[in-house]
Amino acid sequence: MLKAINLSHSFDYLLFENVNLEVNKKEKIAIVGSSGSGKSTLLHILSTFLKPKSGEVFIENKNIYSLKEKELIEIRRKEIGIIFQFHYLFNTFSALENLEVAALLSEKEIDFNLLKRLKIDNVIYQNIQTLSGGQQQRVSIARVLTKKPKIIFADEPTGNLDKENANEVIEVLFEYCEENEASLITVTHDLEIAKKFDKVYLLKDKKLILMENGKWTM
């Protein structure tokens, strides 16, 4: 599904080097690491938004940074979904209108069951700016899942949510992956959340290390 080979990246200094990662269909992985270690940067590289200084990323066997912009846009629209720390919803639109835009662009239909599961079915006619931070976050997750992506990239998807809501959102994402044979790649600070994933990787000392069961020190 996704394969990253020998990724290295730097801004003012080297963030990481020779990072390799393989994520299979239906697999859910979490990336943890201290603040500034480069987790978000790595996620941007894996999700088509930032070309690494060196290395390659394959999504469904396509070498993404060798594709034309038009092909990349098509992948972003139809094959992958990205949940950011900040939601980037259209603030003056209603929740439903935001979902309709996603459905239109990806040529998919809105799943009203999903809205129930995310507990936003009763607020869909409200403008985004009248919703709480947690509700906005859940609308943004619904918008991403409406596209029926094969891979979801999530940067702190539960960052604005309390523990109960965070667990529920993770459950919805996991169910989506199971039902749609999709993969999930999540960056999180929250070790309790990370432990629920199939695999946990630690970005530390410029390397990406698979964390073995029980070794949970950062």
Ligand SMILES: Nc1ncnc2c1ncn2[C@@H]1O[C@H](COP(=O)(O)OP(=O)(O)OP(=O)(O)O)[C@@H](O)[C@H]1O
């Ligand atoms: N576009 C950019 N230009 C220059 N430096 C950047 C850019 N993006 C990130 N950085 C720097 O790269 C480093 C890693 O940032 P990144 O956001 O990837 O870390 P992170 O592990 O996700 O941190 P956090 O957990 O705090 O979100 C930071 O020092 C940041 O200032």
